[in-house]
Amino acid sequence: MTSTSPETLIVIGGDAAGMSAASQARRLKSPAELKIIAFERGRFTSYSACGIPYWVGGDVSDRDDLIARTPEEHRAREIDLRMQTEVVGIDVEGRRVRSRNLKTGNDVWTSYDKLVIATGARPVRPPIPGIDAPGVHGVQNLGDGQALLDTLAGTEGRRAVVVGAGYIGVEMAESLMKRGYEVTLINRGEQPMSTLDPDMGALVHEAMTGMGITVVSDAEVTEILTGADGRVSGVAAGAATYPADVVVLGVGVTPETTLAKAAGLPVGPSGGLVTDLSMRVRGHEDIWAGGDCVEVLDLVSGRLRHIPLGTHANKHGQVIGSNVGGDYATFPGVVGTAVSKVCDLEIARTGLREKDARAEGLQFVTVRIESTSRAGYYPGTSPMTVKMTAERRTGRLLGVQIVGREGAAKRVDIAAVALTANMTVDRMTALDLGYAPPFSPVWDPVLVAARKAVAAVRRARG
Structure with missing residues (x-):
């Protein structure tokens, strides 16, 4: 043998x-x-x-x-x-x-x-002067995180600049603010969170400003400035300069x-x-x-x-x-679901943005509603905004974005399942979701948006 x-x-x-x-x-x-x-x-x-x-x-x-x-x-x-x-x-x-x-x-x-x-x-590291100066950090792995913490522990100043306003950028802005830093977030886009449509990104911008974070939009970083000791001292973006004792890069991967x-x-x-x-x-x-x-x-x-x-x-x-290992499995694909937060603001999205749908040649309708996380009379209820995009002719759900406080972000999972099942907004309105006043209004905010989207689709059909 x-x-x-x-x-x-x-x-x-x-x-x-x-x-x-x-x-x-x-x-x-x-x-x-x-x-x-x-x-x-x-x-x-x-x-x-x-x-x-x-x-x-x-x-x-x-x-x-x-x-x-x-x-x-x-x-x-x-x-x-x-x-x-x-x-x-x-x-x-x-x-x-x-x-x-x-x-x-x-x-x-x-x-x-x-x-x-x-x-x-x-991580994307833009080829700009000073990008490799001491005090400039990316945060891709645990070693990067430790290096940043070591810098924060050894830095007397309390001014931080975050370059990039995607998921990492907004999350790091919150982290630095919680560490007691005065935070400036520099974003080359129209609004923070380019994974959202600009009108929803504007809600994130407004909330971050209200938290004390300075948000600078439509600004391209041209140089990382350094002091006599070679360490980072500021960031140049356009005609403006922003002082910094530490810089965190969050410009994507x-x-x-x-x-x-x-x-x-x-x-x-x-x-x-x-x-x-x-x-x-x-x-x-x-x-x-x-x-x-x-x-x-x-x-x-x-x-x-x-x-x-x-x-x-x-x-x-x-x-x-x-x-x-000799078994069988497949990965069929994704619908693009992601959630994040900055302080108590929750941010969620799934499916296509307006510009994505436009790029695919789709004709679509969009609706936006304001609702609450719980029944309006229940203590602790908080507002949320839901935006929904649907195909104009068929009513097929194309995308959902949600910005709100506690209880907002994970509601996007309803839309993620609906997208995976290729549902129409009309079918969504009949979803049997759980209800009790501590958890949602009688009509969940996602279903309120679906009802409004159904009406928009019917108007668009004439």
Whole structure:
């Protein structure tokens, strides 16, 4: 009787998608059947990058609270996890990867039978003077968060400038304000939160201003200014200068596909790897990819998009691990749901914005309603604004945006389910949602918007 050598799975990237894939594959196949080697260039694995702003702001007291599973825990499950080791080359034809130990500088080739690419995304760093000065920080990983906290602890001044007003930007603005900083948020767009339509972004702008955050819109940063000691001293944007003792960059991310492109693997219009429904890289039977380095199918528009979210990354990993382990799973796509907050203001969106619908050639109607989180007479009720977009001819739901206080953001999940089910706004009005005065009005705000959208669709049809 002859023994068969196990297959080798190599995973590039030790965070959400990569280690979810490795863990799921291990559940399905024993070490005798599958050898798993994972490479992570950083010092941490399986952590919540989404929690970094709340750690910086003090809501999360300990860095380790953000770590779901340590390297030691992964190794205890017989996953050969090699930390501070960066993969610097993929040889697709030779079915091997070249890794570099960042401590010793030594390079090693390792062969694989199956490969998972989970290299994530890299922060956008605009090529402007002073961008690399001490006191300028990005917040992509736990090391970045620690470096920022170290700077805050050693800085006497209390002036902070945040560059970029997307999710990271507004969350970091809140974190710094909670740390006692005077915060200026510089945004090159018309309003904060470009994932919202401008009229809804204006509500975020108004609320942040009311919290004491200075919001500067339609401003392009041209230089990071430095003092005699070489440290950051301010930010130049247009004709104005804003003093700063610390600068945080929140101008977005781009897929980290440098390795993949060099290996000749296919990338899409957003620069992310292109996969099929099983998360297998198109045209490559034994290579999978997931997380922030891939593009996903937008179920509303039918196009590929880059949407870097931890929820997607974990699901990608589960799908990949199942398929690598001999089971079967698919990732059908997304509708673009995201939530955020700045202090007590909750922000949510799903589906298409007006400009997205316009770009797809869709004719649509939009409605906007003001409602409350609970029955109007119940203590603690708070206002919220809901905007809904529907296709003009069919009444198909296209998108929803919500801005409000407590109880606002998670209501977007109703719309996310409706979008996934391809529902019309007319059908939405009959949804059997839970009601009691402490939780909602008799007509939930999302359904109020749906009723108004139905009327708008009927008027548009003539």
